[in-house]
Structures are given as structure tokens and as C-alpha cells.
Amino acid sequence: MATNSYLFCGVDIGSTMTKVVIIDIDGEICSRVVGPTGAEHRRLANKVMEEALEQANLSFDAISYVISTGYGRINVPFADRQITELTCHAKGVASLFPSVRTAIDIGGQDAKGLKISNGRLVDFVMNDKCAAGTGRFLEVLADTLELRVEDLGSISLKSTNKVRISSICTIFAQQEVISRLSDGIAIEDVVAGLHDAIASRVVRMTRRLNIEPDVVLTGGVAKNVGVVSAVKEHAGCELLVPHDPLLSGALGAALLGKELTAEALAKGEPIQRKERRLKEATFFT
Amino acid sequence: MAEKGLAKAKEIYKDRTHRVKELKTEGKKIIGYLCIYPVLEIITALDLVPYRILGDMREPITKADACLPTVVCPFLRSVVDLGLKGRYDFLDGVVMAHICDVGEKTAHIWDDYINPPYSFFIDTPHTVHKAAQAEHKELLKDFKKSLELFTGKELSSERLKEAIQVYNQQRTLVRQLYDLRKIDPPLISGIETLQVMVALASIPVEEGNALLEQIISELKERKDGPPKKAARLLVWGAIIDDVALIEMIESLEANVVMDDTCVGTRCYFPDVELTDDPLDGLAYRYLVDLQCPRTFKEAAFSEMKKDYMADLGARFGYLRDYAKEWNVNGVILQSVKYCDVHGYEVPGLKDYLDSIGLPSTYLEHDYSEGSLAPLRTRVQGFLEVIS
Structure with missing residues (x-):
């Protein structure tokens, strides 16, 4: 295989969405696809992968190295190696914003x-095993408010007097929202209050690391x-948000695949590949 | 497994009560003890068999919530739960201490709800200054008297000194076993070490010593030990009495080569000095030498308190020595949820480890096997950061 035909793929299997990025030897993105992870955990991950290959008109065998990451990274039969989403997100974010010092990622199930x-x-x-301060929090509460989760952002912009949601527990917040609505508070003020609750929780957690600029926000919730x-308000500084905030983990995974391959080639060592098959990922160990 | 001693330790770990129940049918009396503060030498010297009360992170807590709040140490909740479910009904008595506030409640709940034939509560002081040491000796005198009354025997100084020697021999052997972890790769895994430590807490001390001798001599010839891995970790913190957490860590690119936990170095490393009055050596060792944040050692270094880093050095310097001798390149700080004594220690300890350039990460879990899976990402992420 000629060096210029090397291709690297990152598969980020989150609790809600699966993200696939394929890059070439120059780090240019050839393909990017986001699809639902599926109720049965990672069963659909291979479908997202197939779609990404189709988009770039590539065969699975053409990919030199595949790295899986994310919540569902462990038993992915079509990956050569698994690396945590922590390392992959950092890599992806730093490639998009080299000046980054702090990154906050709010995903479906963790922050x-x-x-x-x-x-x-x-x-x-990382947050504890609790949905508060994650995308799931917004999904549950959007459902309570009979709104689409993707509409929450624009609705909240209409708020003039955001309400304070004191509960950090998703279930109690649901009760609090219902009682606020019955108090006659406008829905946009309630939504803005929910956003504030998430932001406050996530920023407080990140403060343990000492937030230094530049600060980048990623993950589905960054949309x-x-x-x-x-x-931005809670962190007290400007935020950089990637064009596609869901993809930084998958992009980082692909870039790490490229780095590992380059290191192996430089040392004249074989690339540590697994016998991979493009089939359904199995359940957790 | 070629190592018969390790296989035996694993068997005891899996069926902890087997040996003491056998001894019971032979007429021996079994005394349960909680944590590392009850003085085992006194129990053994009176021909009783001490048996450490542990929790069970694989058994859901269903009964303990009736008498302990849910927002307290889940290890102690598990202990109380097992007691209420009759898991420890074979014990002829229990000895507990003022290990922490919830530990104290556990002792009294045990008395009220489980009501064993014998029980004693050592109100162990939480500081180490001279008056506390003197008080501790008085408490141990009371404990000795109470057990003498229970057994109808008088305990001589000589007999107590003999018991101290047998325990010191166990401590020497454990340190020798830990020496085999200094090698890279270690000759014994973290999982196996924990199994041996739990086994020692489940059988009479002489049998434990024989087991250790067998294990050490077999390990010196070992060819199929743990594989070499990039990370050599020290695990610090609250009790670990189940292999699940160590198993998770060792399933990744890491060997656990050292610990600072109470089914490990904290309980088995410090010797007892053989003093003229054996209670002097015992009172000192079981208060001052035992390493657990439930005791405020700061009192011993009062002048240093003005200098934060010197104070941290005095409190945690032993960890630097462990890290150096065991060639540790990362520390996992772990605690069960709601453990104030460990939780409050973490910021200072992290500062100390940062100051000596030893990377660390802090994990909190709720003492249930299922809760460990989400921690895997954190441990793996930590290993990626330090690699």
C-alpha cells in the first residue's frame, strides 16, 4: 500500500449517538457520519460505519487503522484498538483549536x-453516574415540557427572566418544572433555567481543574x-465551539490512529492491527 | 496454577468461614473483629480465634437501611446488613472500636440487634499525643480484663508476649511477600495479593504464617507471574476486601504493585515493639503506628502545622518511600462514598503527590460490584495520561 493511500478511522460510540470520522494521511476528513447508537447499545455502530465508508466510496479493507472510543468502545469487532474518549476528545479538540487549555464536553450521558x-x-x-448535567437531563425535561430537544436552544433565547431550577436530580427537576409551569411561569424562562442548571453544574465540576482559556465546548449539548x-456566563470567559461539536472524539481517535501508524512506520515496526470484522458490536463485558 | 499456596489462599478467600467453622466444631471460640484497631494478640493469647468481619460488595444491602442512614459508609452498611442477615451468627463474640462515627454506631447496632454472647467496644482515641496513648493503654487493660472474664482464664505477660512474637512473624512474612512486588514485573499480582491478605484475616495466625511461608517459597520460583505492563500502581484509600476493583485495574495496562489500604500494608506492616509490659508496645502500635486517616497524626507534628508542605511531608512521606521502593509511577486514590475520613484527606494528599511529581487520580465508588464499570474509563484515561 502506498503511503499516500493510508486512511484512518475513529469510531466514537456514545450512549446516544455513534460518530465516525475517516481521515487521510494529511488529516483531511474524507467522511463523517453521525447516527443513533440505538436502544440496544452499540448494535447500530457498524451501520454508521458502513454509511461513512459509503459516503467516501471506500471499502472497509481500505482503512489502515480503526480506533474505537466512547462509552461503547470496548467490544467493537471492527476496531484495531480502543482508547478512552478522554484522550480522543483532547486530541480532536486540540487539532481544531491548538490554543485550547480547557475543554468541556457535554454528551448524552456524561460530562x-x-x-x-x-x-x-x-x-x-467526569461526572458521577448520574444524568444531571448531561444531554439526558435535557431529553427528559424536553419530554416533560412536550418540546423537541433540538428546539430548546432557540426557545430559551426568548427568555427575559429565567427561573432558578434548584434540583440537581433529573427526576426532582422534572417535578420542579411542572410546579413552575403551574405557577404560570413562561416556558422559555423555565427552559433557560434548565440550561443554567446544566451549565452551573458542569462548570463547577470543571473548576476542579482550574479553567484556563482558551476554553472549548463540545458534545451534542454544545449544539x-x-x-x-x-x-459562557458561568465560566466567565469566551467559549470556542467547533463547527460540528459531536465529532471531536471520533476525529481525535482517527488522528491518534494516524499518529500510532506514523510512529510504527518510523520505527520500522509492523502496525499492531487486530483481525477486524465489520459486524455488530457486542454488549459490554 | 502451579503455586499451591496461592491456590489455597484463593480457596480461603472464596469461602472465608470454612476454616473457622471447622475450628468451632473442635470447640474453639471465634471472635469477630471489625477494622484494624481491635488488638488481635490479646484475643489469640487467650486461645480464641480472631476472625475479621468484612462486607460483601456482591450482596445487595436490603436490611441495614432499617437501622443506618443510607448516606453513610456503604462498607459499614454492608457489614451491618450481613450481620442482620445472620452471616456472622457463628461468632462467639465481637470486638469493635471507635474507628469512625459510623463504625461506632455499627458496634452499638451490632450489640442491640444481633446481640452476640460476647461483645466489647474499644473507644480508641483519635489523636496520638501522650495522654491519648496512656488512655489507649487503659482501654486495652479493660479489654483484656473483659476477655479474661469471658474465657475464665488469666492472661499472663509471657503468654501475651508470645502472641506478639507470632504476629510480628506474620508481619515480617507479609513484608517479605510484598518485597516480591518490587520486581518488574511483580511475582504476584494485585488480585492474588489481596486474596492472600483476606485469607490471613480468616484463619488462625499460625496457619496464616505457614501459608505465607509456602507462598513466598513458591513465588521465588515462579515463571508464570503477571505480565510486564507500563504502569506500576499504588492503590490508596478506604477498605478493599473484594478483588473486583483490582481486577478492573489489572485488566488494563497496569499492575497494582503496592497499596496503602487496611486489608494490606496498613494492617500487616507495622510490628509491635516487645516492651516489658507488653500492653505498652501494643497500645503504641495500635494507635500511633497504624496508618489510617481516622487518626489525627497532625497532633504529633504541631510545630510543622505552620508549614503546609512540611506538614504534608510528615503525614504522607511514607507514600514517597513506598513509591520509590516499589517503583510506582501512578497512584489510584479511592474511597467509598460518604467516607469523610478518607474524603477529607484527598486534597492534601493530592497536593503532596503533585509536589513529589507522582501522578494520581481519585475515584469514589459505592461499594457494589456493579458500580465499578463506569470507573473503568477514568482508570484507563489516567493510564493514558501517565503513559
Whole structure:
């Protein structure tokens, strides 16, 4: 295989969405696909992968190295290696914003604070096993409010007097929201209050790392403009948000695949590949 | 497994009560003890068999919530739960201490709800100054008297000194076993070490010593030990009495080569000095030498308190020595949820480890096997950061 035909793929299997990025030897993105992870955990991950290959008109065998990451990274039969989403996000974010020192990632089921120095992950914090302060919190509450989760951001912008949601527990917040609505508070003020609750929780957690600029916000929740502005307010600094905030983990995984391959080639060592098959990922160990 | 001693330790670990129940049918009396503060030499010297009360992180807590709040140490909740479910009904008595506030409640709940034939509570002081040491000796005198009354025997100084020697021999052997972890790769895994430590807490001390001798001599010839891995970790913190957490860590690119936990170095490393009055040596060792943040050692270094880093050095310097001798390149700080004594120690300890350039990460878990899976990402992420 000629060096210029090397291709690297990152598969980020999150609790809600699976993200696939394929890059070439120059780090240029050839393909990117986001699809649902599926109710049965990672069963659909291979479908997202197939779609990404199709988009770039590539065969699976054409990919030189595949790295899986994310919540569902462990038993992925079509990956050569698994690396945590912590390291992959840091790599991806640093490639998009080389000046980054702190990254906050709010995903479907967890929230992470990352400390990055010279493009490398040096420390991190993660939320406990609790949905508060994550995308799931917004999904549950959007459902309570009979709104679509993707509309929350624009609705919250209409708020003039955001309400304070004191509960950090998703279930109690649901009760609090219902009682606020019955008090006659406008829905946009309630939504803005929910964004504020998430932002406050995530920023407080990340403060343990000492938030230094530049600060980058990623993850599916970064698509919500209401949360972005609330995080900005709580962090007290400007935020950088990638064009596609879901993809930084998958991009980082692909870039790490490229780095590992380059290291192996430089040392004249074989690339440590697994016998991979493009089939359904199995359940957790 | 070629190592018969390790296989035997694993068997005892899996069926902890087997040996003491056998001894019971032979007429021996079994005394349960909680944590590392009850003085085992006194129990053994009176021909009783001490048996450490542990929790069970694989058994859901269903009964303990009736008498302990849910927002306290889940290890002690598990202990109380097992007691209420009759898991420890074979014990002829229990000895508990003022290990922490919830530990104290556990002792009294045990008395009220489980009501064993014999029980004693050592109100162990939480500081180490001279008056506390003197008080501790008085408490041990009371404990000795109470057990003499229970057994109808008088305990001589000589008999107590003999018991101290047998325990010191166990401590020497454990340190020798730990020496085999200094090698890279270690000759014994973290999982196996924990199994041996739990086994020692489940059988009479002489049998434990024989087991250790067998294990050490077999390990010196070992060819199929743990594989070499990039990370050599020290695990610090609250009790670990189940292999699940160590198993998770060792399933990744890491060997656990050292610990600072109470089914490990904290309980088995410090010797007892053989003093003229054996209670002097015992009172000192079981208060001052035992390493657990439930005791405020700061009192011993009062002048240093003005200098934060010197104070940290005095409190945690032993960890630097462990890290150096065992060639440790990362520290996992772990605690069960709601453990104030360990939780409050973490910020200072982290500062100390940062100051000596030893990377660390802090994990909190709720003492249930299922809760460990989400921690895997954190441990793996930590290993990626330090690699």
C-alpha cells in the first residue's frame, strides 16, 4: 500500500449517538457520519460505519487503522484498538483549536472537563453516574415540557427572566418544572433555567481543574445555543465551539490512529492491527 | 496454577468461614473483629480465634437501611446488613472500636440487634499525643480484663508476649511477600495479593504464617507471574476486601504493585515493639503506628502545622518511600462514598503527590460490584495520561 493511500478511522460510540470520522494521511476528513447508537447499545455502530465508508466510496479493507472510543468502545469487532474518549476528545479538540487549555464536553450521558497542555491531555474530571448535567437531563425535561430537544436552544433565547431550577436530580427537576409551569411561569424562562442548571453544574465540576482559556465546548449539548451562552456566563470567559461539536472524539481517535501508524512506520515496526470484522458490536463485558 | 499456596489462599478467600467453622466444631471460640484497631494478640493469647468481619460488595444491602442512614459508609452498611442477615451468627463474640462515627454506631447496632454472647467496644482515641496513648493503654487493660472474664482464664505477660512474637512473624512474612512486588514485573499480582491478605484475616495466625511461608517459597520460583505492563500502581484509600476493583485495574495496562489500604500494608506492616509490659508496645502500635486517616497524626507534628508542605511531608512521606521502593509511577486514590475520613484527606494528599511529581487520580465508588464499570474509563484515561 502506498503511503499516500493510508486512511484512518475513529469510531466514537456514545450512549446516544455513534460518530465516525475517516481521515487521510494529511488529516483531511474524507467522511463523517453521525447516527443513533440505538436502544440496544452499540448494535447500530457498524451501520454508521458502513454509511461513512459509503459516503467516501471506500471499502472497509481500505482503512489502515480503526480506533474505537466512547462509552461503547470496548467490544467493537471492527476496531484495531480502543482508547478512552478522554484522550480522543483532547486530541480532536486540540487539532481544531491548538490554543485550547480547557475543554468541556457535554454528551448524552456524561460530562467531562479536560485539561490540555501542548495538545495533550494532562488531567480530567467526569461526572458521577448520574444524568444531571448531561444531554439526558435535557431529553427528559424536553419530554416533560412536550418540546423537541433540538428546539430548546432557540426557545430559551426568548427568555427575559429565567427561573432558578434548584434540583440537581433529573427526576426532582422534572417535578420542579411542572410546579413552575403551574405557577404560570413562561416556558422559555423555565427552559433557560434548565440550561443554567446544566451549565452551573458542569462548570463547577470543571473548576476542579482550574479553567484556563482558551476554553472549548463540545458534545451534542454544545449544539444548544442556550447552554453555550449559560456555560459562557458561568465560566466567565469566551467559549470556542467547533463547527460540528459531536465529532471531536471520533476525529481525535482517527488522528491518534494516524499518529500510532506514523510512529510504527518510523520505527520500522509492523502496525499492531487486530483481525477486524465489520459486524455488530457486542454488549459490554 | 502451579503455586499451591496461592491456590489455597484463593480457596480461603472464596469461602472465608470454612476454616473457622471447622475450628468451632473442635470447640474453639471465634471472635469477630471489625477494622484494624481491635488488638488481635490479646484475643489469640487467650486461645480464641480472631476472625475479621468484612462486607460483601456482591450482596445487595436490603436490611441495614432499617437501622443506618443510607448516606453513610456503604462498607459499614454492608457489614451491618450481613450481620442482620445472620452471616456472622457463628461468632462467639465481637470486638469493635471507635474507628469512625459510623463504625461506632455499627458496634452499638451490632450489640442491640444481633446481640452476640460476647461483645466489647474499644473507644480508641483519635489523636496520638501522650495522654491519648496512656488512655489507649487503659482501654486495652479493660479489654483484656473483659476477655479474661469471658474465657475464665488469666492472661499472663509471657503468654501475651508470645502472641506478639507470632504476629510480628506474620508481619515480617507479609513484608517479605510484598518485597516480591518490587520486581518488574511483580511475582504476584494485585488480585492474588489481596486474596492472600483476606485469607490471613480468616484463619488462625499460625496457619496464616505457614501459608505465607509456602507462598513466598513458591513465588521465588515462579515463571508464570503477571505480565510486564507500563504502569506500576499504588492503590490508596478506604477498605478493599473484594478483588473486583483490582481486577478492573489489572485488566488494563497496569499492575497494582503496592497499596496503602487496611486489608494490606496498613494492617500487616507495622510490628509491635516487645516492651516489658507488653500492653505498652501494643497500645503504641495500635494507635500511633497504624496508618489510617481516622487518626489525627497532625497532633504529633504541631510545630510543622505552620508549614503546609512540611506538614504534608510528615503525614504522607511514607507514600514517597513506598513509591520509590516499589517503583510506582501512578497512584489510584479511592474511597467509598460518604467516607469523610478518607474524603477529607484527598486534597492534601493530592497536593503532596503533585509536589513529589507522582501522578494520581481519585475515584469514589459505592461499594457494589456493579458500580465499578463506569470507573473503568477514568482508570484507563489516567493510564493514558501517565503513559
